[in-house]
Amino acid sequence: xxxxxxxxxxxxxxxxxxxxxxxxxxxxxxxxxxxxxxxxxxxxxxxxxxxxxxxxxxxxxxxxxxxxxxxxxxxxxxxxxxxxxxxxxxxxxxxxxxxxxxxxxxxxxxxxxxxxxxxxxxxxxxxxxxxxxxxxxxxxxxxxxxxxxxxxxxxxxxxxxxxxxxxxxxxxxxxxxxxxxxxxxxxxxxxxxxxxxxxxxxx
Numbered sequence: 001x002x003x004x005x006x007x008x009x010x011x012x013x014x015x016x017x018x019x020x021x022x023x024x025x026x027x028x029x030x031x032x033x034x035x036x037x038x039x040x041x042x043x044x045x046x047x048x049x050x051x052x053x054x055x056x057x058x059x060x061x062x063x064x065x066x067x068x069x070x071x072x073x074x075x076x077x078x079x080x081x082x083x084x085x086x087x088x089x090x091x092x093x094x095x096x097x098x099x100x101x102x103x104x105x106x107x108x109x110x111x112x113x114x115x116x117x118x119x120x121x122x123x124x125x126x127x128x129x130x131x132x133x134x135x136x137x138x139x140x141x142x143x144x145x146x147x148x149x150x151x152x153x154x155x156x157x158x159x160x161x162x163x164x165x166x167x168x169x170x171x172x173x174x175x176x177x178x179x180x181x182x183x184x185x186x187x188x189x190x191x192x193x194x195x196x197x198x199x200x201x202x203x
Contacts, residue, residue, distance in 0.1 A: 006070040006095070013073035021050060025057035026111045028142050028178025028190050033061045042106035045132055047096035048113035052078035052089075058109065059087035066105070067091045096132070097124045104134045112144040112188075114162075115154040126165050130195065139170060139193040142178060146187065159189060171196050 012018055033039075041062045046055050049067030051074055058065040065088065069075055078091040097117070108129055117125060129139055146156040166172075170193035178190040 006072075006093075009069075009071040010073055013071045013077070018050070020112065022181050023053070025053040026142055026178075027180055028188060029054055029057055029109065029111065029140075031179050032140070032190070033057060037061075040106075043103075044107035044109055045101075045105040046109050046111075047128075047132075048110060048116060049078065049091070050074050052081055052091065054109065054111055055089060055091070056081070056083055056087070058107075059083070059089045063107070064088035065090070068094050068096055070095060097121060097128050101132045105132055105137060106134055107138045107140065108133050109140045111142045112154065114141065115144045115146065115157055117153070117155070119155055119157075122165060126169065130169055133195045135195060137195045138173075139166075139191075139195060141191050141193075143189045143191065144184065144187060145189050162189075162191065166191075166193060169196065170194060 041064075043064045043066070044058045045066050045068060046058065047068045049055050049069050052067050055065045055067035055078065067075070067078055067090070069078075069091075070093070072093045075091045075093045083089055096113075114122070114125060133139060143157060143162060144154050145159070146154055163172075173192045173194055175189065175191045177186065178188055180186070180188045
């Protein structure tokens with residue numbers, strides 16, 4: 001299994017080995033934002049943001065959007081991408097799993113980040129979502145539902161695993177199969193959660 005290291009992902013961006021780069025925001029996210037115009041606007045963190053398409057999708061809908069990625073070359077490409085001066089956007093190179101946030105966000109959105117990390121780090125992933133998200137905040141995720149052949153990334157996951165890992169700390173508001181890129185049609189699961197950490201439990 002390939003470890004989640006900054007150098008490994010940086011090498012991929014430098015070599016152009018980025019099959020996840022589709023040239024536009026996640027269709028499921030675009031539909032979600034279009035269909036929920038009355039969502040209270042606030043802050044959103046997009047970990048594993050890549051070249052920033054999803055960051056700009058949130059900003060286009062009035063959210064203060066922060067993109068975070070391990071690869072400096074990805075963040076450099078984010079900063080070079082055209083954007084509206086009125087959008088509230090910030091990009092940063094950093095480690096979602098390991099860093100301590102200087103602020104907590106009203107939303108955390110991820111698009112196929114969970115499947116990109118080795119399964120041994122998934123407990124750390126759940127802790128990271130809780131650490132970066134405000135109490136009562138929302139976690140929106142698009143998961144790539146592949147069978148686990150151990151040869152990732154991406155690494156396989158099941159709906160049962162997702163429920164088992166997140167239900168103790170989050171309330172599931174809705175789950176559905178979103179509109180996807182053509183090569184992922186029917187292979188993605190979108191889950192909308194609300195954070196409910198125990199008040200006395202440190203994260």
